[in-house]
Amino acid sequence: xNDSLCTRQVCFIMYAYPVAGKILxxxxxxxxxxxxxxxxxxxxxxxxxxxxxxxxxxxxxRTQKTFFELIGGGGKVLKKAAMWLFALFxxxxxxxxxxxxxxxVQEIFYDTIPSLIIFLPFFILSVxxxxxxxxxxxxxxxxxxxxxxxxxxxxxxxxxxxSNLSWLLPVLxxxxxxxxxxxxxxxxxxxxxxxxxxLMGRFRARRGDCKKIVISYAASALTVCAFLAxxxxxxxxxxxxxxxxxxxxxIFFSALSLVGRIDLIAAYAMEACMLFALLLxxxxxxxxxxxxxxxxxTAGRNVSPASAAASVAVNVLLAALVxxxxxxxxxxxxxxxMYMWAAFALFSFILPAAGAAAALLRGMKGKxxxxxx
Amino acid sequence: xxxxxKNIERIKGVLVSEDVITYEFSxxxxxxxxxxxxxxxxxxxxxxxxxxxxxxAVAKDASLSDVRPVxxxxxxxxxxxxxxxxxxxxxxxxxxxxxxxxxxxxIGLTKPPGRAVAEPPTQIAVKGPRxxxxxxxxxxxxxxxxxxxxxxxxxxxxxxGRRSDxxxxxxxxxxxxxxxxxxxxxxxxxxxxxxxxxxxxxIGRFISSRPxxxxxxxxxxxKPDIFCAKLCEGRAGIIVDGSPIALTVPxxxxxDFQSSEDYFISSYRATIxxxxxxxxxxxxxxxxxxxxxxxxxxxQLIPFRLLINISSSVSGIPLSPSVEMFxxxxxxxxxxxxxxxxxxxxxxxxxxxxxLVLGETAVSAGIISTPAIIIVAFSAICLYxxxxxxxxxxxLRWINLIIAGSVGTFGIVxxxxxxxSYLVTEQAYGVPLTAPFAPMISRDLKDGMFKADMFNLPLRxxxxxxxxxxxxxxxx
Numbered sequence: 001x002n003d004s005l006c007t008r009q010v011c012f013i014m015y016a017y018p019v020a021g022k023i024l025x026x027x028x029x030x031x032x033x034x035x036x037x038x039x040x041x042x043x044x045x046x047x048x049x050x051x052x053x054x055x056x057x058x059x060x061x062r063t064q065k066t067f068f069e070l071i072g073g074g075g076k077v078l079k080k081a082a083m084w085l086f087a088l089f090x091x092x093x094x095x096x097x098x099x100x101x102x103x104x105v106q107e108i109f110y111d112t113i114p115s116l117i118i119f120l121p122f123f124i125l126s127v128x129x130x131x132x133x134x135x136x137x138x139x140x141x142x143x144x145x146x147x148x149x150x151x152x153x154x155x156x157x158x159x160x161x162x163s164n165l166s167w168l169l170p171v172l173x174x175x176x177x178x179x180x181x182x183x184x185x186x187x188x189x190x191x192x193x194x195x196x197x198x199l200m201g202r203f204r205a206r207r208g209d210c211k212k213i214v215i216s217y218a219a220s221a222l223t224v225c226a227f228l229a230x231x232x233x234x235x236x237x238x239x240x241x242x243x244x245x246x247x248x249x250x251i252f253f254s255a256l257s258l259v260g261r262i263d264l265i266a267a268y269a270m271e272a273c274m275l276f277a278l279l280l281x282x283x284x285x286x287x288x289x290x291x292x293x294x295x296x297x298t299a300g301r302n303v304s305p306a307s308a309a310a311s312v313a314v315n316v317l318l319a320a321l322v323x324x325x326x327x328x329x330x331x332x333x334x335x336x337x338m339y340m341w342a343a344f345a346l347f348s349f350i351l352p353a354a355g356a357a358a359a360l361l362r363g364m365k366g367k368x369x370x371x372x373x
Numbered sequence: 374x375x376x377x378x379k380n381i382e383r384i385k386g387v388l389v390s391e392d393v394i395t396y397e398f399s400x401x402x403x404x405x406x407x408x409x410x411x412x413x414x415x416x417x418x419x420x421x422x423x424x425x426x427x428x429x430a431v432a433k434d435a436s437l438s439d440v441r442p443v444x445x446x447x448x449x450x451x452x453x454x455x456x457x458x459x460x461x462x463x464x465x466x467x468x469x470x471x472x473x474x475x476x477x478x479x480i481g482l483t484k485p486p487g488r489a490v491a492e493p494p495t496q497i498a499v500k501g502p503r504x505x506x507x508x509x510x511x512x513x514x515x516x517x518x519x520x521x522x523x524x525x526x527x528x529x530x531x532x533x534g535r536r537s538d539x540x541x542x543x544x545x546x547x548x549x550x551x552x553x554x555x556x557x558x559x560x561x562x563x564x565x566x567x568x569x570x571x572x573x574x575x576i577g578r579f580i581s582s583r584p585x586x587x588x589x590x591x592x593x594x595x596k597p598d599i600f601c602a603k604l605c606e607g608r609a610g611i612i613v614d615g616s617p618i619a620l621t622v623p624x625x626x627x628x629d630f631q632s633s634e635d636y637f638i639s640s641y642r643a644t645i646x647x648x649x650x651x652x653x654x655x656x657x658x659x660x661x662x663x664x665x666x667x668x669x670x671x672x673q674l675i676p677f678r679l680l681i682n683i684s685s686s687v688s689g690i691p692l693s694p695s696v697e698m699f700x701x702x703x704x705x706x707x708x709x710x711x712x713x714x715x716x717x718x719x720x721x722x723x724x725x726x727x728x729l730v731l732g733e734t735a736v737s738a739g740i741i742s743t744p745a746i747i748i749v750a751f752s753a754i755c756l757y758x759x760x761x762x763x764x765x766x767x768x769l770r771w772i773n774l775i776i777a778g779s780v781g782t783f784g785i786v787x788x789x790x791x792x793x794s795y796l797v798t799e800q801a802y803g804v805p806l807t808a809p810f811a812p813m814i815s816r817d818l819k820d821g822m823f824k825a826d827m828f829n830l831p832l833r834x835x836x837x838x839x840x841x842x843x844x845x846x847x848x849x
Contacts, residue, residue, distance in 0.1 A: 008813060109783040110670045121780055125787055129794045139797035142811035260676030268782070272790050301582070301800070 005203040009138035011216040012145035013199070014053065017277035018192045018220040019227070020148060020270065024100050024244055025333075026189050026224075027231040031239035033182030036167060037174040038239070039228050041182035045190050046221040050214075052193035052352045056200055057213040059359035066201030067355045068291055070362065080292055086198070087288035089347040091314060093191045094281035096336050098322050099329045101278060108247040108267055116326050122275070123319045130282040130311035133297040134202055137283050140276050148273035151266040152223070156230065158250035158263050163233040185337040187344045191281070192217065193352035198284050200355070246270060282318070286310045377405050377472035383455045384409050384470075388462060400431040408480075409458075410467035416484035419446070420467055424480055437474045444469075448481030463538065485509060490516065493595035493617065495760050498634040502598040510540050510614035516597040517544055517612070521604065529555065533562050533576065537569040537615075541576055544600075545609040549833065549841045554609045554622060554802050573616035580611070580622060582801065587765055590801040592624045599633045607839025623804035623837060626796065627821050629761040630654075635824050643824035650758050651822060657755030658769045661698050662777035662785050664748050668694040670781035686742040695778030697741050701749045702774065704731065706767075709753070808836035 005013075022042075030038035063070065072079045102119045110118070129136060196213075234249055235242045242248060250256070250263035286307060290297050295306035325332050381395055388409075396408045406428055408420060423445040431443055441451065452458060453476045458468045465483030490512065493505030506513045514528055525548040533541050541562060543555050558580050565579040573593070581590035591611075594600040595618055600610050603621040611620040630650045635643035667674040668687075675683060690697060708727040712720045735741045756766045769792070776784035799806040809817030816835045819825035831845040 006812065105783050109781060109786075111672055114670075114781075118780060118783060121784060121787055125791050125794070128791065132794065132798060136794060136798045139805070139807070139811040140794060142813045143793055143797065143807070258676065260679070261673045264671075264674060268786055272786055272793075275786070275790050 004134040005138035007209045012141040015216040015220045016145035016148045020274040020277040034174045044183045053217045055356035056196040057210040059356040060205040062363035063359040083292035090281045090285035123315045127315045129279045130286045131303045131307045144273045144276045151269035154266040158253040162252040165233045167233045167236040187341040188336040193348040197352040375475045380470045387459045405472035407470040414465035415467045416482045419482045446480045450479040496595045501637045506617040513612045520601040534570040539570040540614040542612045549607045549839045573613040573618045591620045591622045592628045594619045607837040623802035640824045640826045653755040653758040657752045660752045662773035665695045666777040666782040701745045
């Protein structure tokens with residue numbers, strides 16, 4: 001048992017970070033496939049992911065072990081392989097959000113699109129945060145989540161006046177095949193099951209904590225769905241071209257002509273939270289690498305050299321990929337939509353469900369053994 | 374038999390200095406005595422009244438044991454170790470030597486020069502106590518004891534400084550404070566030996582887990598009421614001889630946004646003031662940088678009409694926005710430094726020359742623009758809302774400005790993220806620096822940004838982890 005986090009921090013992570021990761025490009029992507037029915041593929045993905053998060057959260061209340069400790073019984077090789085694979089998965093899961101962030105930063109922080117170099121200081125922060133472990137992620141969430149909620153609420157309030165919900169009608173006119181295609185294409189945004197699986201055993205879950213985590217995730221799903229609905233009801237048929245809606249939705253708010261683009265301040269606050277959500281992938285990746293190497297992430301209160309080295313390595317890899325795919329966001333996204341969905345299905349849905357089942361089975365066995373004694 | 378001269382020589386041989394006075398006198402019976410003290414540190418009049426006069430009147434040949442009852446001074450220590458005598462004389466005591474005796478007495482009649490208790494220049498409260506600490510550790514300890522009459526108040530003195538041998542008193546309430554805190558403080562002080570402890574800030578660095586950090590690890594208090602309130606919350610306090618600024622640990626960043634007056638006025642008003650302080654500090658750190666970034670990289674951030682005004686002000690300015698802001702901030706820092714260091718009368722002239730003449734002329738000469746001066750001046754005022762954090766926030770403002778001028782708005786957000794990431798895992802004496810916000814401690818949030826009424830704060834801060842949780846009991 002590793003008490004890096006507490007239940008509240010897990011709830012914050014499961015509420016704010018899933019929303020932060022899904023409101024940049026997913027609305028435009030889903031509206032491309034499903035037009036006014038863009039909420040339904042998201043609901044489909046969320047329902048499946050919700051079941052997984054529930055199972056893992058429930059398993060957290062039954063076992064104090066991490067996922068890797070649970071599968072340790074299957075042999076050292078299996079455990080190491082799982083650690084490396086999950087590390088690879090989190091690095092891969094971070095790539096598209098990184099490219100999205102890069103484009104988002106270039107669009108909303110600058111009047112004229114600057115060169116890639118302007119985004120590279122992110123990796124300095126990423127090296128630092130990545131090496132600090134999950135305790136840092138939890139505490140950061142304590143600050144980032146309330147900030148994100150306030151910023152999102154401000155943005156929604158500013159943009160709701162320009163919405164026309166009738167654009168969402170008639171519902172379910174899109175063929176089912178397209179809805180499923182949209183859901184499959186959006187699957188690379190759903191890593192919440194994998195994140196929850198990695199948090200298992202890193203906080204002391206008590207009775208009732210499962211309910212809190214599940215409610216947080218449900219609230220996150222509702223927020224994303226509400227955002228998607230609002231997004232389409234503002235932009236309607238031009239939605240597929242509206243990337244980075246966060247910076248555009250409130251642009252028609254009447255007060256902005258008087259007070260300037262104050263909506264950008266909310267967008268910047270959300271950007272901070274989005275960066276932390278992205279950094280969580282890096283932190284999880286570094287954690288997996290450190291565990292695979294059998295090294296501690298912290299030496300006393302300081303970052304261990306192994307953790308620092310792992311963080312540097314992971315970030316160098318990610319930075320190299322970002323530089324390599326600088327002008328290739330759409331091909332990379334297409335690759336993820338077409339081929340990587342299977343990997344996301346495996347790591348975010350199947351493996352967490354299997355992990356939860358293993359934890360529950362182990363718990364039941366433990367209980368039976370206790371009764372026999 | 375030890376002769377008086379020999380004993381005097383044992384002390385004077387070590388304390389070879391003109392300010393160490395030896396006063397020899399005899400009793401009525403002809404017994405010889407000598408008082409050795411530091412001129413200016415010992416209270417001579419009292420020595421005469423309480424020591425010399427009674428001894429001079431003794432009509433028989435008195436031994437060491439006979440002398441003790443005659444001494445009318447309340448603080449008398451008997452000793453035979455002359456190294457100890459040398460130390461006590463240096464601390465301000467007087468050594469009484471008796472002819473023919475190897476032992477001696479230390480008379481504790483010290484009266485070091487110092488100023489009277491007065492209101493400190495910082496931590497001023499419009500409503501509330503006005504007494505402030507002085508440079509005299511005994512006065513400071515007495516001010517604390519005056520407010521905390523509980524027997525659980527512990528004061529333990531250690532000494533620090535190879536040459537200054539400065540007294541450092543650690544105060545805490547034994548039934549409230551986590552016992553590991555004062556122990557750790559003593560350990561850390563003992564681990565550092567420097568020539569002189571000129572101020573409590575030296576001790577502040579010694580007891581800090583990260584002394585090179587930009588963010589401090591212990592709070593300061595210039596007033597005994599604040600100091601005592603912090604002790605009652607479960608903190609340990611450190612009073613250093615020669616410094617009017619006491620320290621308290623563990624430290625939380627939120628402490629600096631609180632004022633003693635918050636506890637004396639309405640909780641609604643106190644909440645508004647706390648929010649105001651937080652906003653002021655954020656504005657103070659980020660405003661100059663945001664102005665530069667907005668001008669260089671994102672003009673949309675500035676409202677259109679304001680943008681027109683700014684553009685008319687900056688047109689013709691030969692410097693880029695970042696260089697202009699850098700220069701203005703530099704001038705402000707120089708003026709600030711000069712007005713503090715200069716004698717009062719010259720300081721006033723400098724303020725006039727700097728603020729009025731230099732500012733006005735620079736604008737009319739077209740070197741810097743009016744918005745730049747307004748922003749820098751407002752930023753400076755904002756940072757002084759929380760003076761205890763001034764060192765940190767002013768440095769952050771510089772760093773932010775450099776980042777804003779090079780990376781732009783995204784750099785500011787990245788830097789803010791970096792600061793958050795750094796602070797959330799930092800701790801002082803096991804207490805997170807950003808508590809009660811990260812980790813969020815719901816009970817302590819009542820006295821964080823929001824200030825609940827006194828009756829809604831019956832428990833001591835949970836973050837400090839003290840022993841006795843309840844601070845307010847209401848009789849039904």
